[in-house]
Amino acid sequence: MSTTSLTSGMRTTRGANFKWLVPTLYIIFLLLPIYWLVNMSFKTNQEILSTFSLFPEAPTLANYAVILTDPSWYNGYINSMIYVVLNTVITILVALPAAYAFSRYRFLGDKHLFFWLLTNRMAPPAVFALPFFQLYSAFGLIDTHIAVALAHCLFNVPLAVWILEGFMSGVPKEIDETAYIDGYSFPRFFVKIFMPLTASGIGVAAFFCFMFSWVELLLARTLTVTDAKPITATMTRTVSASGLDWGVLAAAGVLTIIPGALVIYFVRNYIAKGFALGRV
Amino acid sequence: MEKTFNNKAWFLVLPVFFLVAISAIIPLMTVVNYSVQDTFGNNQFFWAGTEWFREVLHSSRFYDALLKNLAFSAIILLIQIPLGISIALTMPKKGIWVPVCLVLMALPLLIPWNVVGTIWQVFGRADIGLLGYTLANLGIDYNYANNAVDAWITIIVMDVWHWTSLVVLLSYAGLVSIPEAYYQAARIDGASRWKVFRYIQLPKMNRVLLIAVLLRFMDSFMVYTEPFVLTGGGPGNSTTFLSIDLVKMAIGQFDLGPAAAMSIIYFLIVLLVSWAFYTVMTNYDADAPEKGVQD
Amino acid sequence: MDLSWMAWTVPTALFFGTIIFLLILMGVWEYAKPGGSPRVGILRFETTRGDRLFLSLLGSAFIHLAWLGLVGPDLWWALGLSLIYAICVFRWV
Numbered sequence: 001m002s003t004t005s006l007t008s009g010m011r012t013t014r015g016a017n018f019k020w021l022v023p024t025l026y027i028i029f030l031l032l033p034i035y036w037l038v039n040m041s042f043k044t045n046q047e048i049l050s051t052f053s054l055f056p057e058a059p060t061l062a063n064y065a066v067i068l069t070d071p072s073w074y075n076g077y078i079n080s081m082i083y084v085v086l087n088t089v090i091t092i093l094v095a096l097p098a099a100y101a102f103s104r105y106r107f108l109g110d111k112h113l114f115f116w117l118l119t120n121r122m123a124p125p126a127v128f129a130l131p132f133f134q135l136y137s138a139f140g141l142i143d144t145h146i147a148v149a150l151a152h153c154l155f156n157v158p159l160a161v162w163i164l165e166g167f168m169s170g171v172p173k174e175i176d177e178t179a180y181i182d183g184y185s186f187p188r189f190f191v192k193i194f195m196p197l198t199a200s201g202i203g204v205a206a207f208f209c210f211m212f213s214w215v216e217l218l219l220a221r222t223l224t225v226t227d228a229k230p231i232t233a234t235m236t237r238t239v240s241a242s243g244l245d246w247g248v249l250a251a252a253g254v255l256t257i258i259p260g261a262l263v264i265y266f267v268r269n270y271i272a273k274g275f276a277l278g279r280v
Numbered sequence: 281m282e283k284t285f286n287n288k289a290w291f292l293v294l295p296v297f298f299l300v301a302i303s304a305i306i307p308l309m310t311v312v313n314y315s316v317q318d319t320f321g322n323n324q325f326f327w328a329g330t331e332w333f334r335e336v337l338h339s340s341r342f343y344d345a346l347l348k349n350l351a352f353s354a355i356i357l358l359i360q361i362p363l364g365i366s367i368a369l370t371m372p373k374k375g376i377w378v379p380v381c382l383v384l385m386a387l388p389l390l391i392p393w394n395v396v397g398t399i400w401q402v403f404g405r406a407d408i409g410l411l412g413y414t415l416a417n418l419g420i421d422y423n424y425a426n427n428a429v430d431a432w433i434t435i436i437v438m439d440v441w442h443w444t445s446l447v448v449l450l451s452y453a454g455l456v457s458i459p460e461a462y463y464q465a466a467r468i469d470g471a472s473r474w475k476v477f478r479y480i481q482l483p484k485m486n487r488v489l490l491i492a493v494l495l496r497f498m499d500s501f502m503v504y505t506e507p508f509v510l511t512g513g514g515p516g517n518s519t520t521f522l523s524i525d526l527v528k529m530a531i532g533q534f535d536l537g538p539a540a541a542m543s544i545i546y547f548l549i550v551l552l553v554s555w556a557f558y559t560v561m562t563n564y565d566a567d568a569p570e571k572g573v574q575d
Numbered sequence: 576m577d578l579s580w581m582a583w584t585v586p587t588a589l590f591f592g593t594i595i596f597l598l599i600l601m602g603v604w605e606y607a608k609p610g611g612s613p614r615v616g617i618l619r620f621e622t623t624r625g626d627r628l629f630l631s632l633l634g635s636a637f638i639h640l641a642w643l644g645l646v647g648p649d650l651w652w653a654l655g656l657s658l659i660y661a662i663c664v665f666r667w668v
Binding site: 020049 | 282283284285286287288289290292293295296297299300303304306307308310311314366367370371372379381382383384385386387388389390391392393394395398399400402403407408409410411413441444445448449498501502504505509522523524526527530531536539543546547550551554555558
Binding site: 285306309310312313314316317319323325327329330333334337338545548551552555559563 | 579580581582583584586587590591609620621629633636637640643644648650
């Protein structure tokens with residue numbers, strides 16, 4: 001990607017000084033609701049309901065203490081983490097060779113196969129929720145982490161193939177040919193030469209798998225009961241209970257944002273290209 | 281890139297094929313089987329023919345939900361695409377503010393969807409939420425739990441908050457790939473700001489914008505979690521989208537037959553629209569020979 | 576393994592059997608005559624055999640739904656209409 005400056009070319013004489021205003025206002029709009037959640041998470045339930053203040057008057061960590069000491073809360077995080085990581089590993093492992101095949105070869109039915117994969121990314125999870133429940137019941141997999149991980153493959157595998165194919169198409173084919181002439185076998189070439197070349201693409205694909213598995217609720221909730229119940233489901237079940245503790249709910253919400261924020265930070269340089277699915 | 285024809289490539293695709301086939305084809309077959317039968321539980325099924333399809337196709341409830349979905353997707357696209365492009369155009373292109381902008385903007389995308397619902401549920405409440413409190417103090421009557429218009433506005437603002445960044449990031453990726461020489465040429469020609477946008481920036485963003493429209497349409501058309509958490513489909517049925525209705529029917533009331541028939545119709549519509557978008561996208565790629573050789 | 580939850584019936588099995596048979600047929604056809612005979616038809620963009628089959632099947636599904644919604648439960652007419660539609664797709668698209 002070209003890293004040359006564009007600002008000099010795009011600057012017009014008038015208005016240029018106020019250009020920063022648009023993204024700034026947008027970011028403030030994005031951060032206000034998140035700030036409010038963080039603000040609430042440091043208040044006691046009493047303070048939330050009785051007084052209205054922009055800052056916590058008596059900051060407390062009690063809400064976080066509740067979550068980090070109660071197994072029914074913190075197990076939710078552990079469960080979510082387990083199936084998200086499982087899903088990411090499975091997805092990347094199967095998507096890598098497939099994306100290579102799509103980026104390098106034409107074969108019988110390739111275009112239709114690719115479109116069929118994409119339709120699964122576009123299919124509404126609501127359509128699949130019930131048959132998934134039946135399917136995994138038949139295999140005795142309900143309430144296990146692997147069930148959720150496999151179910152999320154439905155939309156993550158197509159996406160990973162799509163992203164990786166975009167990144168791999170950017171690697172010149174001459175590299176493959178040279179390696180084969182040098183006597184590399186396909187697996188050795190793939191692991192030693194090709195994967196390092198597409199490392200950013202693999203990172204971005206893993207990021208997207210993490211993201212879409214982490215944020216999904218419907219399938220994860222349908223396929224779990226207690227042992228593998230994700231944190232997102234724990235939260236919705238609390239919402240419906242009477243005598244809602246807003247402070248704890250806010251703290252739980254803040255804790256679900258942190259993993260995402262950390263992951264974004266690590267892929268920040270590739271994030272724009274990644275969202276363009278490697279096609280820029 | 282010239283691809284070689286080799287059917288052995290199928291072996292590389294087989295793992296993906298089997299994994300997705302199990303997750304997609306078996307459930308799809310099951311849905312089709314359910315759609316033509318009636319059940320009272322215990323895996324006992326009775327032939328019902330096309331009854332459920334007729335029921336769904338003649339129910340105003342289905343058309344209501346479908347209309348709501350289409351309206352929602354249209355509003356979302358009309359707001360998010362222009363807004364996303366204008367934010368991407370004004371974003372800094374280099375310097376320390378670039379990663380700051382990117383990370384902060386991507387933040388809403390990484391928040392679990394039900395937490396997004398919770399955040400706005402709290403934010404809009406008149407007693408404890410900043411937005412609701414402020415509006416109430418300004419004398420504006422706003423209550424997303426009782427008023428259908430307020431509920432719709434909240435859901436749309438929530439979706440703009442949640443997903444506009446996707447459009448911004450995609451457009452931004454398209455913009456930074458434009459070589460500086462293009463702008464210099466435009467400056468020498470004395471092109472106006474609008475002409476630079478129309479003839480240099482927009483064509484370069486076309487492909488990523490198509491991806492943005494495709495992803496935004498699909499995701500807004502299957503919206504479930506955020507409105508479900510925020511309003512539960514209410515007040516009344518005013519925010520009951522297809523997905524919400526479907527889950528209510530299939531898992532809440534266990535009406536497998538009608539739910540399956542509705543799933544199939546829903547799926548066919550999605551299939552038609554994604555095919556149309558995909559065809560436009562691939563034909564655009566085919567018409568743009570510079571793919572993969574730029575930089 | 577208990578598969579009774581899938582609730583197979585003869586008509587749906589026939590339906591999926593037909594689709595699988597069509598896909599195999601397309602595979603064999605493609606193997607015998609590779610390339611998919613691409614051409615630009617009335618839709619103004621290039622389509623291959625596979626695209627035409629997909630359009631025929633998707634269109635038939637909508638024809639059946641429209642028949643159920645607008646006319647009545649007798650689907651044999653819709654099936655006939657779909658066949659005519661499929662022939663048109665393979666001829667002109």
